[in-house]
Amino acid sequence: MIFQKTKGIHIEGRKGMSKNNPLVEYFDPEFVYIHLLQGNCPLKPVVEVGDIVKVGQVVAVREGFGAMSIHASISGEVTAVKKVWHSSGKMVNALEIKNDFKNILDESIKPTKDIESLSRQDLIEMMKNAGLSGLGGAGFPTYIKYQTKETIDTVIINAVECEPYLTCDYHFILTYPEKLLKGLTYMMKAADAEKGVIVYKNYNVKIKKVLTELLKDYKNIELFEVKDVYPAGWEKYIIERVTGKTYQNLPSEIGVIENNSTTAIIYSDIVEHNIPLISRPITITGEGIKNPTNFYCPIGTKVSELVEKCGGYVEGLDTKKANYIAGGPMTGNAIFIDDLIINDTLGAVIIKPIIEGLHPECLGCGKCAEVCPAYLTPTEIRDAFKNKDVDLIKQLNANKCVQCGLCSYVCPSHIEITDYVVRAKGLLRKGAK
Ligand code: SF4
Ligand code: SF4
Structure with a gap:
């Protein structure tokens, strides 16, 4: 246990930044972008550019294990298939739908x-x-x-x-x-x-x-x-x-x-x-945001639109250098811009100024091992990963990591030590030498 x-x-x-403000419903984006990716699985579109779609209409399907349907979150015209940012940190194809602002519901x-x-x-x-x-x-x-x-x-x-x-x-x-x-x-x-x-x-x-x-x-x-x-x-x-x-x-x-x-x-x-999964709540917050707010909005909405609704960025924020996190600070992914699109798993975007004066070096303080709920020694796993020593990674029980992010969180040098452990787990799965 x-x-x-x-x-x-x-x-x-x-x-506290966003907790005391009420949930804001925002259902009027001009465009939404439905990612053709669910988890790690590519989706097959079942509509074409030029098609008119209704709210809740099936627009793509996931096939094989986990097969299911993906739906339009607004009504309007499918205007393009384009690459957009996904919360995983990758650019993936998405169906662009232009809102007709009529909110026409699918018969289902x-x-x-x-x-x-x-x-x-x-x-x-x-x-x-x-x-x-x-x-x-x-x-x-x-x-x-x-x-x-x-x-x-x-x-x-x-x-x-x-x-x-x-x-x-x-x-x-x-x-x-x-x-x-x-x-x-x-x-x-x-x-x-x-x-x-x-x-x-x-x-x-x-x-x-x-x-x-x-x-x-x-x-x-x-x-x-x-x-x-x-x-x-x-x-x-x-x-x-x-x-x-x-x-x-x-x-x-x-x-x-x-x-x-x-x-x-x-x-x-x-x-x-019979309303399918077409909307979700999301927190837009962080020290870089003027009025952090929770929104309830269609899947496929641009995060940048929600940032505007928060009053934009705080004065003086260097947006080229800011920290953008898709998801929570412990387990989310670092992204580079606010040009992200909301997908089913994205519950937050956090925007913070970069902390100056970090120590890039490991201080050997052992804090990461002290807090690990799985009793791992992240720095030893990091070294084994760097040496591609799969046997040692196994001995160090890297597979028991629950990816909680605590080791990175407590690190005084702000080293993303969790990433090393996660990559070591990946190496273990592949059994690479
Ligand atoms: S991310 Fe993994 S190694 Fe780091 S503290 Fe959590 S369980 Fe331990
Ligand atoms: S907490 Fe950071 S600085 Fe301390 S031992 Fe772990 S990786 Fe090194």
Whole structure:
């Protein structure tokens, strides 16, 4: 049990920048760009340049493992296929759709007539047809988890939002608490599970208050509080805390499925109104942003448009030198510009001035090893990686790294030591000499 022994560490949350501002709904981008990539899988477009599309219309499909449909998030004309930035840090092809601002819905979007009569299989099929993926950042097709042959007794909702700076899940829950509970109820039925648990961080007293009141009408759902430590939001950590059990590969081995709170909220709309995954919440924040804000907007919206809605950058920010992070500061990817497009897994963009006067050298302080929840020695793994010594990487248990980013976070020299460990894991998988 890697996390049973560790207490995690308290880190500066910096959530206050965006936490006290309300969630802003922005559904009027002039263009959206639907990436032809989901996770690592290329998507096949099923529309052509010149086609007119409706909100929720299937525009691309993922084939093979994790097969599912991807949908237009606005109505209008497909005007181009072009390369745009993706949160992975790569440029990928995307369908450009020009908004007609008519919000014409696809015929498939309509209220579900008899929700009570939906079977477990119907509910899983709805996840697949809606293109629902893990919106906490994993991006894994949700229905695959529910197709398990294992007996599931508990569905856990991760409402912890562990990473510093991020507050969009928090606001999404407070805006749509009933949808969260309904989404979880449908997930429990899709898993044939008797129990639902919503895990939140102890300082989010508003979440506790709102959900406690509503839960009077839900018999089999309970709340579970975790401390303000990092990485309290990690799947394995949460499941160990809630169940007291651990697992080797998948939570289903111990009768658990875990989903992020935003995924559950979106699933409620899928089940009740057949609205596929076409929008998501996102936090635009950081010391470089004038008014950090949480938005709820169509997938495919340009981040630069949202930055403008935040009042732009703080005065004096050198945008050529700023730090842009796609995702949270612990596990996100460094990007070079704000010309990024929102995809299913992108829950935040953080923009900060570069810190001057870094020590590029490793000081040998050992802080990275001290905080590692998997008891690894990141600097030794880095050296083994540099020497391409696969046997040593194996001995050093690099494969146990959970990619929490803590080692980089605490490093006084700001060395991206996590990257070395992740690349060492990659080398281990390839078995390179
Ligand atoms: S990212 Fe760093 S701190 Fe986290 S598990 Fe991996 S080596 Fe340990
Ligand atoms: S925390 Fe940074 S400086 Fe200290 S040993 Fe680890 S990599 Fe080196």
